[in-house]
Amino acid sequence: MIDKVLIEIDRALKTLTLEPTEKRVRPDASIQENSSLSNPNKKINAQYMRVNHSGEICAQGLYRGQLFFNRNTLIKSELEKAADEEADHLAWCNKRIEELGGKTSKLNPVLYASSFIIGAFNSFVDEKSNLGFLAETEKQVAPLHLTRHLGRVDKNDIKTIHILKAMKADEEGHESSAIAMGAKELNPLAKKIMGKASKLMTKTTFYI
Numbered sequence: 505m506i507d508k509v510l511i512e513i514d515r516a517l518k519t520l521t522l523e524p525t526e527k528r529v530r531p532d533a534s535i536q537e538n539s540s541l542s543n544p545n546k547k548i549n550a551q552y553m554r555v556n557h558s559g560e561i562c563a564q565g566l567y568r569g570q571l572f573f574n575r576n577t578l579i580k581s582e583l584e585k586a587a588d589e590e591a592d593h594l595a596w597c598n599k600r601i602e603e604l605g606g607k608t609s610k611l612n613p614v615l616y617a618s619s620f621i622i623g624a625f626n627s628f629v630d631e632k633s634n635l636g637f638l639a640e641t642e643k644q645v646a647p648l649h650l651t652r653h654l655g656r657v658d659k660n661d662i663k664t665i666h667i668l669k670a671m672k673a674d675e676e677g678h679e680s681s682a683i684a685m686g687a688k689e690l691n692p693l694a695k696k697i698m699g700k701a702s703k704l705m706t707k708t709t710f711y712i
Contacts, residue, residue, distance in 0.1 A: 508572065512568055512572065512620070515568060516565070516568070516616055516617070516620070519561070519564050519565075519594075519616065520561070520612055520613055520616060523598065524591060524594045524595035524598050525595055526591070526592040526595035526596060527588065527591075527592055528589075528592050530596050530599070530667065531596070531666040531667055531669070531670035532600075532662070532663035532664075532666040532667055535662050535663050535666060537603070537663060538660050538661060538662060538663075540660060541658060541660055541661055543605075545658040545660075545661070546604045546605055546606075546661075547604070547605070547606065548657075548658070549604050549657050549658055549661050549664050550600075550601050550604035550605060550606025550607075551606065551710050551711075552653050552656065552657055552664075552710070553597050553600050553601045553604065553606065553664065553667075554597075554601055554606055554607070554608055554609055554709055554710065555609075555653070555705075555706050555709045555710050556593070556597045556650070556653065556668070556671070557594065557597035557598055557601060557608050557609070557612075558608070558609045558611065558612055558615055558705060558709040559649065559705070560590055560591075560593045560594040560597055561594065561609075561612045561615050561616050561619075562615050562616070562619040562705065563586075563587070563590040563593070563594075563619070563641075564587065564590060564591065564594065564616065564619075565615065565616035565617065565618070565619030565620040565623065566619040566620070566622065566623040566638075566641065567583050567584075567586060567587040567590065567623065568587070568620055568623065569619065569620040569621060569622060569623020569624035569625075569626075569627065570583055570623040570624070570626060570627045570637070570638065571583050571584070571587075571623075571627065572620075572623070572624045572627055572628075573624060573627040573628045574627045578685065579635065579685065582681055582682070582685060583638070586638070586678045586681075589674045589678070590674075593671050593674065596667050596670075596671070597667070600663065600664060600667055603663075604664075609708075609709040609712055610712055611708060611709055611712055615705065615709075622637075623637075635682045635683075635685055636682075636689055638678065638679075638682040639679050639682035639683050639689075640689075640695060640698060641698070649702065649706070650668055650671060650672040650675065651672065653668055654668050654669065654672070
């Protein structure tokens with residue numbers, strides 16, 4: 505157990521301090537930067553991408569927590585696949601923030617730690633709850649969070665839009681996979697708490 509804890513601490517430090525690298529080519533790689541984007545719009549778009557970057561930090565912590573007590577090899581495989589795709593998202597967001605002249609959130613260490621604890625708790629409870637939490641997380645991220653951002657970023661920022669659309673498609677796939685494996689639907693109170701926590705994260709990381 506001590507070895508597992510040390511491994512997770514090392515992974516957390518690397519996630520929070522090292523520049524992430526993607527395995528897949530960025531969705532906007534073939535698109536030219538739009539020189540007509542104004543500085544105010546670049547700043548706002550960078551803030552939206554900072555929110556998404558912090559969301560991916562949460563995802564990394566969440567998946568590592570969900571894997572901590574998990575013993576089901578099928579669920580392990582699915583969580584690791586999702587974590588790899590989320591790591592791509594993290595790299596895409598990080599680089600796009602740099603290109604837009606923004607910075608990542610100072611709250612990321614707290615977000616990672618809290619997400620890991622939540623994920624570990626759910627993996628300790630039971631497999632179906634673990635999958636249910638995964639499905640509900642992706643459900644709130646894709647149709648609500650990312651769709652909202654797609655409606656708010658500058659329409660001339662095609663590069664950012666392509667990244668968000670690719671992320672949305674991945675999140676929807678994660679939700680479908682969790683449901684297919686028998687995810688247990690969370691109770692209304694749990695969903696409400698998750699929604700409130702998501703809104704709090706979104707509002708704070710937009711500015712900090």
